[in-house]
Amino acid sequence: MDVFLSQVFTGLSAGGVLLLIAIGLTLTFGQMGVINMAHGEFLMAGAYTAYVMNTIIGNAEASLLLALPVGFFVGGLLGVALEAGVLRWMYRRPLDTLLVTYGVGLVLQQVARDIFGAPAKEVPGPSWLDGSVPILGYDFPLSRLFLLALSLAALAGVAAVLKLTALGRQVRATVQNRDLAETLGISTRRTDRITFFLGSGLAGIAGVALTLLGSTGPTIGSSYIVEAFLVVVVGGIGQIKGTVIAAFVIGVGQSFLEYATSGSTAKVIVLALIVVFLQVRPQGIFAVRTRSLA
């Protein structure tokens, strides 16, 4: 089988995972300037939602599909709670949000440990995601294909909301110039809250999906959060388009580098390339066109 093709596919599926986690982040980070380190724990909440649903329903075939919307709400509600309880006092203070949300993330991890115990939980995947489909001679695992499709669907959903709805227009206006949007009568408060709900909800969905790849433990979120931030920053903060490109470029790039070298070496090279890239283009692939003096 063609090595080139296999690495493209592996990279695409890795990129899809990154994208799924980063879409939500790019909304909250991009729009509100909130560095939400607890995004990873919202993801964990989604994963545990999948576990709980599976335990209640006891049928792996259906519980995954049901867990997706429930996970979205669990993540979203946690996000709103964080926004209403903590973050609304510290907009435009990104460093403070970083420390505070990191703390919130640790609290959530401990809560999960107290409720579910320290050992990781296994969420059985539905049998229709077992096995693989051959695509151009490459055995593409069905679970990875499902993840890729899910992240593209989430992407389409977010794009549709942003482009086609009144909320989307308000969000885009708030991103471009918060003060001006305010003077136009847009409630940026309300916009913030809804955006946070959406962004955190997407983390919940990502969490449900990740149970297909690994096990569910209290620290599942922290293993993805840094990479997700990298994707958002490289893509250009608040830029969905950039996030998509960055996720797939990093995913595919990493899989090729990993093939040529080793896992840890590939990681180092990718990080070094990102540092160099950000030196040349600090605003990321795309930048918000704005007149505000952020």
Add this chain to the structure above:
Amino acid sequence: MRITTVTSPPPASPAGTPTDTVRNPRGRRAAGVVAVLALALSTAACGAKAGETTEATSCVDTSGDSVKVGFLNSLSGTMAISETTVFKSLSMAAEEINAAGGVLGKKLDVVSEDGASEPTVFAEKAGKLIESDCVAAVFGGWTSSSRKAMLPVFEAKNSLLFYPVQYEGLEASKNIFYSGATTNQQIVPALDWLKDEKKITSIFLVGSDYVFPRTANEIIKKYAAAHGIEVKGEEYQELGSTNFGTVVDKVKQAGADAVFNTLNGDSNVAFFKEYKGKGLTAAKMPVVSVSIAEEEVPGVGVDKLVGQYTAWNYYQTVESPANEKFVAAFKKANGDKAVTSDPMEAAYTSLYLWKAMVEKANSFDVAKVQEAAGGTTFEAPEGSVTVNGENHHIAKTALIGEIQSDGLIKTVWNSPTPIEPDPYLKSYDWWEAK
């Protein structure tokens, strides 16, 4: 062995956050915070090395009708999942010994401390147990990093540690008794089995990126070179990584006869899900794992592991009167679903071995116990074990097991006799020869 403690890195500030410039006083404050963190971390690291040289006079009090022993396990942190089970089986052993009259007529008075998955805490608590609590011996530790941190403390204060987990070998201290396997009792027999029984001619190495897998793979590569086995590849992923797409691609393309797996913890789940997802099975390319035991199987998912192999020195299914008693007692204390595993059994055995050594020496004195150690035996659940007086390891029977659909592991091969411990692999000429 297994997991070197992972301290989660302090949150990296995403590069290029546009708004925090150095002009911002908050930026300076954050830099201050980072500096303090860095300082705290570096001093903590120093603590690990501190082998304080205090008077090695024993304060163990044997005048009363009880004697203190210390249990030092991670009851919190990332390792709690594994070490709590060791603590439970140690506690069970202590209760049994007390019920049977104690050691030299004295009841065991257990002082338990939490190592919190931090090597520095292990070193500190070991010191506390020896000097403040005046325990006669300490039982516990799991990660190699915790053992390496405690070693100088036990040597400086001249006390005894009983360490229950298989590890990477290349160590022997007169103050430590190793009741888990060293490499020539687990990894080398597994390779012998692959070569002689499975007739493999090529192998692929997959491991987590830290000391145990890298050391183990050095040994495997030398063995392979000496026995005409081709190493088709060697891949590492950082501890906790779930990204095994490319690794499994490489494994599949290289097409070795078997995979030797030294991955740890959650990575096993991601690896086996990917492995199964890409159509690889135990029949096509078997995987031999050295750190998946009974308690890890449900976490990975039984359906992903059925038919795969493990190498250990004890399984719950081992047939011996001692094991029947051990398993029944453990289930009685911890519920029917509780399973027993190799490190738990080794910990249980270690407490009985200490008892046997003390009774042989007729004293709790460290020097006398060390002197009496050689040749001490115990009818352990895994079978009869004997302490080697030279290197303080014990002779163990190597077992290759196959994972069953009920989550238990069935022995498919065992070494004909217990294997003498050889932590430095001195008796293997392929280790000396490059």
